Amino acid sequence: MRELFRKRRMWRPQRELKDSYDVVIIGGGSHGLAAAYYLQKEHGIRDVAVLEKRYIGSGAAGRNTTILRSNYKTVEGARFYDQSVKLYEGLSQELDFNLLFSQCGHLTLAHSDRAMFVMANRAEVNRLCGIDSRVIDPDEVRRLAPAMRVDRSATYPIMGALYHPPGGIIRHDAVVWGLARGADRGGVELHQNTEVTGLERSNGRVTAVNTNRGRIKAGVVLCCTAGWSTLICEMAGVELPISTYILQACVTEALKPLLDVVIVSSQMHTYISQTDRGEFLLGSEIEPWTTYRMQGTLNFLQEVCRHALELFPQLERARILRSWAGLCDLTPDYSPILGKTEAENFHISAGWGTYGFKAAPIVGKTLAQLVATGETPELIAPFALERFYGDRLVSELAAAAVSH
Numbered sequence: 224m225r226e227l228f229r230k231r232r233m234w235r236p237q238r239e240l241k242d243s244y245d246v247v248i249i250g251g252g253s254h255g256l257a258a259a260y261y262l263q264k265e266h267g268i269r270d271v272a273v274l275e276k277r278y279i280g281s282g283a284a285g286r287n288t289t290i291l292r293s294n295y296k297t298v299e300g301a302r303f304y305d306q307s308v309k310l311y312e313g314l315s316q317e318l319d320f321n322l323l324f325s326q327c328g329h330l331t332l333a334h335s336d337r338a339m340f341v342m343a344n345r346a347e348v349n350r351l352c353g354i355d356s357r358v359i360d361p362d363e364v365r366r367l368a369p370a371m372r373v374d375r376s377a378t379y380p381i382m383g384a385l386y387h388p389p390g391g392i393i394r395h396d397a398v399v400w401g402l403a404r405g406a407d408r409g410g411v412e413l414h415q416n417t418e419v420t421g422l423e424r425s426n427g428r429v430t431a432v433n434t435n436r437g438r439i440k441a442g443v444v445l446c447c448t449a450g451w452s453t454l455i456c457e458m459a460g461v462e463l464p465i466s467t468y469i470l471q472a473c474v475t476e477a478l479k480p481l482l483d484v485v486i487v488s489s490q491m492h493t494y495i496s497q498t499d500r501g502e503f504l505l506g507s508e509i510e511p512w513t514t515y516r517m518q519g520t521l522n523f524l525q526e527v528c529r530h531a532l533e534l535f536p537q538l539e540r541a542r543i544l545r546s547w548a549g550l551c552d553l554t555p556d557y558s559p560i561l562g563k564t565e566a567e568n569f570h571i572s573a574g575w576g577t578y579g580f581k582a583a584p585i586v587g588k589t590l591a592q593l594v595a596t597g598e599t600p601e602l603i604a605p606f607a608l609e610r611f612y613g614d615r616l617v618s619e620l621a622a623a624a625v626s627h
């Protein structure tokens with residue numbers, strides 16, 4: 224029986240922290256775990272510790288609404304997210320763990336002439352990058368989502384949509400567990416309940432990481448703490464142009480299958496999908512105040528239900544099962560900050576706002592490459608922190624945020 228239990232364990236029991244590691248990764252979310260996974264898999268770097276202050280996936284990785292897509296507005300963004308979706312397509316097989324990735328298609332609704340113009344622009348950029356994305360008319364929207372109300376008398380009439388067939392949803396906790404198990408099997412140490420409390424910096428390098436379980440020396444430190452990034456980076460003397468907000472979501476009780484595409488409306492500040500379990504998953508925009516308190520609000524529930532019912536009046540009697548909130552780290556241009564900082568051996572993955580889960584595999588792969596080679600991969604060069612000092616923003620305004 225004990226043997227069976229040992230075989231079934233997701234990862235090895237936690238051991239004592241060593242005095243030093245080649246690489247210390249702060250944050251056991253999807254990005255930190257993906258970086259750990261690709262470090263051992265693609266570069267044979269195994270002397271790695273992932274430090275997580277709570278449990279694996281307790282941050283935004285375990286709270287997001289799991290939308291994956293690559294139909295972004297800029298060439299830099301579209302190319303980057305496209306690589307991530309492609310990695311996700313093979314990840315279940317690679318990790319030998321079913322991530323339940325359903326490429327059911329993604330519809331961004333347009334409710335005005337201006338929105339149709341923006342969608343047409345995005346479709347052009349997407350197609351130039353080889354991404355399947357096109358503008359469709361209300362009849363095609365109706366065919367793809369027959370249960371949705373598509374009529375001209377609605378408060379926000381649907382004039383068309385940006386249709387992105389490869390977009391879809393995935394099981395977020397499976398992604399986190401699969402990556403953690405993969406990293407552990409490759410020799411990476413996972414340390415839960417291990418909070419980073421300080422970073423020591425001298426001669427332009429981070430030399431040691433202080434935790435609630437002791438001090439560790441580190442060759443390279445990766446900060447993958449999403450909503451907490453500014454706090455950790457401050458410990459290293461690195462300032463980020465990021466503000467942290469909460470984003471909320473909720474699910475209804477399970478219903479019969481009604482919807483098999485992801486619906487997003489930036490103008491209505493809502494997005495809707497139906498999970499494998501039948502629950503309607505509803506989300507909205509970030510709250511307009513900065514905070515680290517992950518507490519839900521009644522206002523969110525009222526607003527999200529109002530908009531969802533405009534699109535799906537048949538949900539009128541559906542009961543909300545639960546709601547939750549998570550932290551989102553937003554940059555001024557709605558693009559992430561990736562790679563090197565002014566501290567020589569301290570690299571970051573931050574500024575993910577409401578849309579970073581879809582990027583986890585490509586973040587892990589490119590950060591691992593940066594650690595292994597010391598060179599910034601070309602794909603992430605546009606997202607360097609220094610772009611804010613050189614006026615080289617990568618604006619994803621109107622294509623990120625509520626669109627996820």
Ligand SMILES: Cc1cc2nc3c(=O)[nH]c(=O)nc-3n(C[C@H](O)[C@H](O)[C@H](O)COP(=O)(O)OP(=O)(O)OC[C@H]3O[C@@H](n4cnc5c(N)ncnc54)[C@H](O)[C@@H]3O)c2cc1C
Pocket residue numbers: 249250251252253254255274275276277278279280281282283284285286287288289290291417418419420447448449450451455470471472506547548549550551575576577578579580581582627
């Ligand atoms: C409600 C909601 C819906 C979302 N929907 C989508 C979506 O549909 N699609 C999408 O692509 N993105 C979505 N996002 C955004 C996405 O979840 C995040 O951008 C992404 O998960 C961030 O990367 P991560 O998984 O590594 O972060 P996290 O999971 O937040 O990982 C950071 C980890 O760092 C740990 N940490 C913090 N401080 C310390 C410390 N001092 N010491 C040690 N560990 C520390 C935290 O505990 C946490 O586990 C959504 C977010 C929310 C909140």
